Amino acid sequence: MTAGVTARAVAETVTDPELPMLTLADLGVLREVAEDGGTVTVSITPTYTGCPAMDTMRDDLVRALHRAGFPDAEVRIVLQPAWSTDWISAAGRRKLAAAGIAPPRGAPRPVTGPIPLVLGPSPDPVRCPHCGSGRTRLVSYFGATACRSLHRCEACREPFEHVKEI
Amino acid sequence: MSFDNAYEALSDSSDSSAGTEDNDGPNDGPNDGHWAFGTGFTDPLAGVDTTVPADVDAADLALYSLMLGDDALIMSHRLQEWCASAPELEDEVALANIALDLLGQARLLLSRAAAADGRGPGEASSVRGEASSVPGEDRYAFFRAEHEFRNVRLAELERGDFGELTVRLLVFATWRLALLRRLAASRDPVLAAIAAKGVKEVTYHRDYAAQWLVRLGDGTEFSHERAAAGLAAVWPYVAELFRGHDVERRLAAVGAGVDPAELRDEFDEVLGQVLAAAMLDAPEVPVQAGAGGRDGVHTGAMGSLLAELQSVARADPEATW
Numbered sequence: 001m002t003a004g005v006t007a008r009a010v011a012e013t014v015t016d017p018e019l020p021m022l023t024l025a026d027l028g029v030l031r032e033v034a035e036d037g038g039t040v041t042v043s044i045t046p047t048y049t050g051c052p053a054m055d056t057m058r059d060d061l062v063r064a065l066h067r068a069g070f071p072d073a074e075v076r077i078v079l080q081p082a083w084s085t086d087w088i089s090a091a092g093r094r095k096l097a098a099a100g101i102a103p104p105r106g107a108p109r110p111v112t113g114p115i116p117l118v119l120g121p122s123p124d125p126v127r128c129p130h131c132g133s134g135r136t137r138l139v140s141y142f143g144a145t146a147c148r149s150l151h152r153c154e155a156c157r158e159p160f161e162h163v164k165e166i
Numbered sequence: 167m168s169f170d171n172a173y174e175a176l177s178d179s180s181d182s183s184a185g186t187e188d189n190d191g192p193n194d195g196p197n198d199g200h201w202a203f204g205t206g207f208t209d210p211l212a213g214v215d216t217t218v219p220a221d222v223d224a225a226d227l228a229l230y231s232l233m234l235g236d237d238a239l240i241m242s243h244r245l246q247e248w249c250a251s252a253p254e255l256e257d258e259v260a261l262a263n264i265a266l267d268l269l270g271q272a273r274l275l276l277s278r279a280a281a282a283d284g285r286g287p288g289e290a291s292s293v294r295g296e297a298s299s300v301p302g303e304d305r306y307a308f309f310r311a312e313h314e315f316r317n318v319r320l321a322e323l324e325r326g327d328f329g330e331l332t333v334r335l336l337v338f339a340t341w342r343l344a345l346l347r348r349l350a351a352s353r354d355p356v357l358a359a360i361a362a363k364g365v366k367e368v369t370y371h372r373d374y375a376a377q378w379l380v381r382l383g384d385g386t387e388f389s390h391e392r393a394a395a396g397l398a399a400v401w402p403y404v405a406e407l408f409r410g411h412d413v414e415r416r417l418a419a420v421g422a423g424v425d426p427a428e429l430r431d432e433f434d435e436v437l438g439q440v441l442a443a444a445m446l447d448a449p450e451v452p453v454q455a456g457a458g459g460r461d462g463v464h465t466g467a468m469g470s471l472l473a474e475l476q477s478v479a480r481a482d483p484e485a486t487w
Binding site: 114 | 256262266369
C-alpha cells in the first residue's frame with residue numbers, strides 16, 4: 001500500500017468515461033469508499049438505469065486502486081437514493097461550463113401527487129455556455145448520452161449540450 | 167490538426183482522457199473501455215441486498231418483476247427498430263435513448279425476478295439456461311417461450327408509422343409513470359429503488375411523446391390524420407393496461423406492488439390534457455377483451471419479435487464477447 005494515500009483519495013481521481021472532464025466524485029456517482037483491513041469496497045450509483053458506462057466505471061476504479069497498491073478492491077452498485085443532478089459538485093459544474101456543456105439547474109422538486117406534464121417550452125431557458133445569453137431553444141431532450149439534452153442559442157447561433165436535470 | 171494527429175489522438179484516447187491523473191505507472195493493460203463498453207454482462211444488481219420481505223410471496227414477486235421487466239424489454243425492442251428509420255436524426259437519438267432507459271429498467275427487473283425466484287422461469291424452458299452459466303436476466307430474456315412473457319400487448323404491436331409510435335409511446339409512458347410513482351413506495355426495497363429511478367427517466371419519455379403528439383395533431387392536415395390513425399390503432403389495447411392480474415392485486419394488497427386499476431384516473435387526466443392540446447379525440451373503438459399479455463397470451467406480432475430478439479443467444483448460448 002502506498003503510504004499516506006487513502007483509497008478514497010485514489011477513487012476520487014477516477015474520471016467519468018462519457019464526461020472525462022469530471023471525476024466520478026464531481027459527478028456525484030461515487031457514494032462511498034470503505035476500507036476494512038486490506039479490502040476496499042467502493043459504492044457507485046448509476047446516473048441513468050441503462051447507463052452503459054457502469055462497467056467501465058467499475059473497471060477504471062478497480063484498476064486505479066490496484067495501481068495505487070490496493071489489490072483487494074470491489075465495486076458495489078447502490079440504487080437508493082437515486083442519483084440526482086443536484087449531486088454534481090460546484091467544481092464539476094465549473095468544469096462542465098468550461099467544456100461548453102451547460103450545467104444543470106436545480107432538479108425538479110419531488111411532488112406528492114401526479115407529476116406535472118410539460119407541453120411547452122421551459123419558462124426558465126438554459127443559459128448558453130458560450131455567450132451567456134438566455135435566448136436559447138431546446139432542440140431535443142435527448143443527446144449523445146442519456147444525461148444530456150440538445151439546445152441552440154438564438155443569440156450566438158451556436159448549438160450546445162446541457163446536463164438535464166433529474 | 168493534421169489527419170495523422172487526429173488518428174493519433176483517437177488511438178491514444180486512454181492516455182489523453184486519463185491526463186488528469188498523476189499516476190506514473192499506467193502500464194497495466196490498455197484502457198480501451200472508452201470505446202467499447204466492456205461486456206455489459208455483469209450483474210446490474212451487484213452488491214444490492216435482494217432479500218425478499220418476510221411476508222411477501224417470493225414467487226409472486228418474481229412474476230411481478232417479470233411483468234414490469236417484460237413491458238420495458240419488449241417496448242425497448244420496438245423502439246430500437248426505429249434506429250435508422252426516424253424522421254430526424256434528433257428523434258433517432260431520442261428514441262434510442264428512451265429504448266436504452268427501458269432496457270436498463272428491464273435488466274434490473276429481470277435480475278430482480280431471478281434473485282427472488284432462483285428456479286428460473288419454469289422448468290421446461292429453463293433447462294438449457296440453467297445448465298450453463300447464462301445470467302438470470304439473460305435466461306429470462308433469451309430462453310423463455312412466448313407464453314412465458316408477461317408484457318402487456320401494447321408493447322409488442324407491430325411497428326407502425328411515426329404517428330402510431332408517438333401515440334403508443336405516450337400511452338405507455340403515461341401509464342408506466344403513474345405506476346412507477348406508486349411503486350417507489352413498495353415494501354420491496356429493490357422494486358422501490360428501481361421505480362424511484364425510473365420515475366425520473368419516464369417523465370422525460372412522456373413529455374417527449376406528448377410534445378410530439380401536439381405537434382402532429384395541431385400540425386398539418388396530413389400529420390393530424392396520421393396521429394388520429396395512430397390513436398385508432400393503439401386504443402384497443404389501452405383497457406388491458408388497467409385490467410390487472412391476480413399477482414398484481416395480491417402484491418398490491420401487501421404493499422409491494424401496484425393494482426393497475428387505480429392508475430386509470432391519472433392516465434385519463436394526462437391523456438385528456440394532451441389530446442385537447444393536440445386537437446384530437448380519444449377514438450370509439452372496440453376494446454381487446456379476454457386474456458392478455460399478463461396471462462402470457464400475445465398477438466401475432468410477438469412471435470417474430472422474439473425470433474429476432476432471441477436468435478443470437480439461442481444459436482450459441484455459451485457465447486461471450
